[in-house]
Amino acid sequence: MDLAFIIALDVLNGAASLVLLCLGLAIIFGMMRVINLAHGEFVMLGAYATVISANAGLNIWIAMLVVAPLFVGVVGIVIERCLIRFLYGRLVDTMLATWGLSLLIVGLVTTLYGNTIKGVPTPLGGFSVGAYKSSYYTLFLAAVALVMLALVYVVMRRTRFGLVARATMQNPGMAATLGVNPSRIYMMSFGIGAAITGLAGGLLAPVSGVVPTMGAAYVAKAFITVVGGGSAILAGTASASGLFGLINQLGSYFTTPVFGEVILFISAIILIRILPQGISGRFFKGSL
Amino acid sequence: MTRFAGRPLLNWAALAAAVAALIAVPEFVEIFTLMQFTLFAAMGVLALSLGFIWGYGGILSFGQTAFFGLGGYAYAVSVINLGDSTGAIGIAIALPAVFAAILGYFVFYGRISDVYLGVITLTVTLILFNVVNATAGDEYRIGAAALGGFNGMPSVPTFNMPGNPSMVLDPTQGWYATGGALIFVYVALRLLLRSPFGRIAVAVRENEVRASLLGYDPRLIKLGVFVVGGAVAGLGGALYVNWGAFVSPTIFALSLSAEIIIWVTVGGLGTLIGPVVGCFMIQYLDSQIGTQQTFNSNLALGAILIVFVLLLPQGLIPTLRTLAGRAIAAPSRTAAKTTVAERPAEARQ
Structure with a gap:
């Protein structure tokens, strides 16, 4: 019983991390059809922002929840203005340029801070269930993931910006005719996507190894989750994260963590083959 | 391409110059530089494989290293077991080609679009990396060859004269073999592109619908291009392992x-x-x-x-x-x- 509870917690943790990791990518991919291969490096930048400001004496919570998203959001807007906006509609070129960008960021961070950096301890304590131990931080991650999903839903459905953004997503030409500036909407959406990714990086900083190349571990996972989820930003991300989180954790439990990942990747490939439109293309048509 | 196809003389001259350079290089450079050139040539074969499938088949594979790495490992495992590099090179070409055929069938016949192709090839490379990385320990061995996990396989026997395992190639001969393979692959791909198959492949790249209306099956053509690319990358892998006498999972790396x-x-x-x-x-x-x-x-x-x-x-x-x-x-x-x-x-x- 205790074991089942702990495994359930692990699954929750896996799904929550995936939601946090993918939401920003889903917004950028879903809104602009831009595949951002520097996504993993945005996560890394968020983690670095957190670690550096926390080590400089800032409160860890402020470092994670405020500094990381703000910093990466600004970086995202700068990148959109200097690079991405010249490449809209050229899918392959965007992938190449963002891949170049990811190498550039890794190189830059390595040059500035070297190959390792002092990490931050995991805040909040642990609790035990029978013979097993878990940490409150897991529950906190899950809560933040839920809040982020709710927040994106409210912004997209209930605010003027959300309405304009959804209109631009559906038909940029028509939106421009009605007086919207699509270029500005793209810039802001990219910034928001980057900020959410930075937040994910900040939140994952205490529980993962913070090194310049850490992004590579995330980009493929985030990528397949977004593609597996399909075009609906929220329903797709949430369902694919849940499914893949479950598969990954159960696979890791019954075999080894390495083969858990392998099982995750294989099931993702099969999913893409069966549902080329993603989960939301089949089951949640028309949802957000 | 077509512009140069009408100038056979120029092509022959270029080929002659390349062969002359291949023969002359060991006369002029130090052994260290020669080894470096050998590495460049092995990687050049890998570059040709992606240049072919992406440039002429329109298939952007983010995981060409999957075939490169498979070729490298196939060579290492079979040369240790066979003791002779002749057949091992053949296996290093055939295994990635078969793997490309299976993966390509799955992808092209599933009509998966370009972006998703990139995702899938990337994912397959990661799977291979993870799997090979986890094969440390004595239970993971194929015949006499221990896979070695993240430590890789050290002291892989290098190329020998065809059919004669006791005559191992020295670095200069290794350069001739690798550089010669590069020139050979280049010429073979050029000839393939001039054949009907190559022309149809370019037609499919230009416009898939039009090609299929003309009676060609784009799925089959793309699969063919992908398999050729896989075989060439596999050869590159074998050449690379021959260069370093070592293979490790980083051969599958995303970088x-x-x-x-x-x-x-x-x-x-x-x-x-x-x-x-x-x-x-x-x-x-x-x-x-x-x-x-x-x-x-x-x-x-x-x-x-x-x-x-x-x-x-x-x-x-x-x-x-x-x-x-x-x-x-x-x-x-x-x-x-x-x-x-x-x-x-x-x-x-």
């Missing part, structure tokens, strides 16, 4: 996948010589950057890729060709203009 794409982008998509030129240049640059400590090679590679995508999206070779074409065409065009100006009445008719 290498990224680097191949940079070679092709820099050299020029849609040519065969471009990827090889790009490969040589970037690798030379990489080795030069490695000799100093001030900045990181990732930084330079990333900046180069961004600059090329934004400012020179065609790549070096096509741009040079356009410039050369313009330089040749310019005088004749001025001549044509004056004739038109002199005879305005005729020109208008």
Whole structure:
């Protein structure tokens, strides 16, 4: 019983991390059809922002929840203005340029801070269930993931910006005719996507190894989750994260963590083959 | 391509120059430089494989290293078991080709679009990396060959004379074999592109619907291109393992996948010589950057890729060709203009 509870917690943790990791990518991919291969490096930048400001004496919570998203959001807007906006509609070129960008960021961070950096301890304590131990931080991650999903839903459905953004997503030409500036909407959406990714990086900083190349571990996972989820930003991300989180954790439990990942990747490939439109293309048509 | 197909003499001259360079190089350079050139040539084969499937088949594979790595491991495992590199090289070509056929069937016959193809090839490479990385320990061995997990397989026997395991090639002969393989693959791909299959492949790249309306099956053609690419990459893997006598899971690494794409982008998509030129240049640059400590090679590679995508999206070779074409065409065009100006009445008719 205790074991089942702990495994359930692990699954929750896996799904929550995936939601946090993918939401920003889903917004950028879903809104602009831009595949951002520097996504993993945005996560890394968020983690670095957190670690550096926390080590400089800032409160860890402020470092994670405020500094990381703000910093990466600004970086995202700068990148959109200097690079991405010249490449809209050229899918392959965007992938190449963002891949170049990811190498550039890794190189830059390595040059500035070297190959390792002092990490931050995991805040909040642990609790035990029978013979097993878990940490409150897991529950906190899950809560933040839920809040982020709710927040994106409210912004997209209930605010003027959300309405304009959804209109631009559906038909940029028509939106421009009605007086919207699509270029500005793209810039802001990219910034928001980057900020959410930075937040994910900040939140994952205490529980993962913070090194310049850490992004590579995330980009493929985030990528397949977004593609597996399909075009609906929220329903797709949430369902694919849940499914893949479950598969990954159960696979890791019954075999080894390495083969858990392998099982995750294989099931993702099969999913893409069966549902080329993603989960939301089949089951949640028309949802957000 | 077509422009140069009409100039067989020039092609023969270029081929002769390449062979002459292959033979002459060991006379002029130190052994260390020769080994470096051998590495460049092995990587050049890998560059050709992506240049072929991406430039002529329109298939952007983010995981060409999957076939490269499979070829490397297939060579290492079979040469340890067979004791003779002749058959091992054949296996190193055949196994990735079969793997490409299975993966390609899955992808192309599932009508999965381009972006998803990139995702799937990337994912497959990661799977291979993870699986091979986890094979440390004595229970993971194929015949006499222990896979070694993340430690890799040390002291893999290098190439020997065909059919004669006791005659191991020395570095100079290794250079001849590797450089010769590069030239051979280049020529073979050029010939393949001139065959009906190559022409149909280019037609499919240009317009899949039109090609299928003309009665060709784009899925089959793309699968064929993908398999050829896989086989060539596998050969590259065998050459690479022969160069270092060592293979480890980093052969599947994403950074290498990224680097191949940079070679092709820099050299020029849609040519065969471009990827090889790009490969040589970037690798030379990489080795030069490695000799100093001030900045990181990732930084330079990333900046180069961004600059090329934004400012020179065609790549070096096509741009040079356009410039050369313009330089040749310019005088004749001025001549044509004056004739038109002199005879305005005729020109208008």
